Amino acid sequence: MVTERTLPTSNPDSAAISREEGLRIYKDMVLGRLFEDKCAEMYYRGKMFGFVHLYNGQEAVSSGVIQAAMNPGDDYVCSTYRDHVHALSAGVPAREVMAELFGKATGCSKGRGGSMHMFSNEHKLLGGYAFVAEGIPVAMGAAFQVRYRKEVMKDPNANQVVACFFGDGASNNGQFFETLNMASLWKLPILFVVENNKWAIGMAHERATSQPEIYKKASVFNMAGVEVDGMDVVAVRAVANEAVKRARAGEGPTLIEALTYRFRGHSLADPDELRSKEEKEIWFARDPINRFETFLTSNNLAKAEELKEIQAEVQRTIDEAVEFAESSPEPDPSELRRFIFAEDV
Numbered sequence: 188m189v190t191e192r193t194l195p196t197s198n199p200d201s202a203a204i205s206r207e208e209g210l211r212i213y214k215d216m217v218l219g220r221l222f223e224d225k226c227a228e229m230y231y232r233g234k235m236f237g238f239v240h241l242y243n244g245q246e247a248v249s250s251g252v253i254q255a256a257m258n259p260g261d262d263y264v265c266s267t268y269r270d271h272v273h274a275l276s277a278g279v280p281a282r283e284v285m286a287e288l289f290g291k292a293t294g295c296s297k298g299r300g301g302s303m304h305m306f307s308n309e310h311k312l313l314g315g316y317a318f319v320a321e322g323i324p325v326a327m328g329a330a331f332q333v334r335y336r337k338e339v340m341k342d343p344n345a346n347q348v349v350a351c352f353f354g355d356g357a358s359n360n361g362q363f364f365e366t367l368n369m370a371s372l373w374k375l376p377i378l379f380v381v382e383n384n385k386w387a388i389g390m391a392h393e394r395a396t397s398q399p400e401i402y403k404k405a406s407v408f409n410m411a412g413v414e415v416d417g418m419d420v421v422a423v424r425a426v427a428n429e430a431v432k433r434a435r436a437g438e439g440p441t442l443i444e445a446l447t448y449r450f451r452g453h454s455l456a457d458p459d460e461l462r463s464k465e466e467k468e469i470w471f472a473r474d475p476i477n478r479f480e481t482f483l484t485s486n487n488l489a490k491a492e493e494l495k496e497i498q499a500e501v502q503r504t505i506d507e508a509v510e511f512a513e514s515s516p517e518p519d520p521s522e523l524r525r526f527i528f529a530e531d532v
């Protein structure tokens with residue numbers, strides 16, 4: 188019998204979620220799931236190149252932090268190579284994410300980035316990063332400039348927070364420790380969100396990590412650290428809201444360890460033979476979307492048919508995104524050297 192590190196189900200009565208917010212969060216989760224399913228289909232049809240890492244199973248983390256606790260478009264989001272769904276939660280239109288995957292000029296990174304390099308200045312998406320842990324110091328830079336604008340430049344609009352997402356594997360990387368130290372020292376407005384999905388490609392977290400309970404590492408940096416059930420969007424929303432409040436009040440960063448699981452292989456090129464069937468089944472049974480559907484219907488916030496309607500609407504958006512990506516132009520070869528450096532425009 189496999190024993191899994193999980194947390195007790197959150198008490199749904201304690202979460203005051205309006206119908207409107209519940210449906211918005213649900214739609215975001217479904218968008219993340221169905222987008223990735225379509226992405227797999229398009230990858231196997233040869234529409235995209237290079238490595239593609241999907242987010243299936245982890246939706247409660249992206250939606251619970253970005254959609255439920257932040258102001259997408261004003262607050263900053265920093266991702267990893269597993270970045271499509273963070274981009275969607277941050278408000279980047281599905282058609283621009285899909286076009287980027289197809290390497291088209293209409294993509295959010297103008298077709299120059301592809302799957303691992305989603306970027307949007309407009310949506311304050313600081314980027315996907317192919318090197319493990321590479322985004323962590325970049326996210327801190329964004330948090331630093333918010334505090335600098337606020338305190339040195341007296342900018343009254345400088346009250347943004349940053350959500351920095353990364354994996355359990357990344358938390359063993361040096362940049363993680365250096366960044367936590369500075370962020371806590373300077374009380375920067377940042378949420379370090381570890382998506383602990385138990386695996387770094389084929390390396391089990393417990394095999395690689397002297398202290399597998401990552402949230403505990405916050406204490407040595409004099410920082411708040413919390414663990415949360417990353418399959419429960421209601422629970423993620425609660426801890427993220429608290430962390431955002433702390434950040435905006437100038438009380439510094441929070442390390443959130445979300446216990447989650449990826450439902451597919453590491454990338455679409457991974458045959459996923461290392462994780463046991465037993466382990467996978469335990470986590471598939473904890474599907475965050477099914478769980479939130481039960482929450483919404485049992486609290487009379489939505490009817491099952493309404494949720495079906497949302498799924499259909501999201502599917503139409505995704506189908507339209509594929510059409511947009513297919514019919515968009517390739518970047519013009521004469522522009523090969525554009526966008527390597529910032530332009531004065």
Ligand SMILES: Cc1ncc(C[n+]2csc(CCOP(=O)(O)OP(=O)(O)O)c2C)c(N)n1
Binds near residue numbers: 318319356386453
């Ligand atoms: C600096 C660096 N070292 C190694 C790699 C190869 N690599 C790519 S993904 C990965 C595993 C990272 O796992 P984790 O941080 O848990 O994220 P997950 O893929 O589980 O979301 C590794 C070792 C890399 N991309 N960058």
Ligand SMILES: [Mg+2]
Binds near residue numbers: 355382383388
């Ligand atoms: Mg991992």
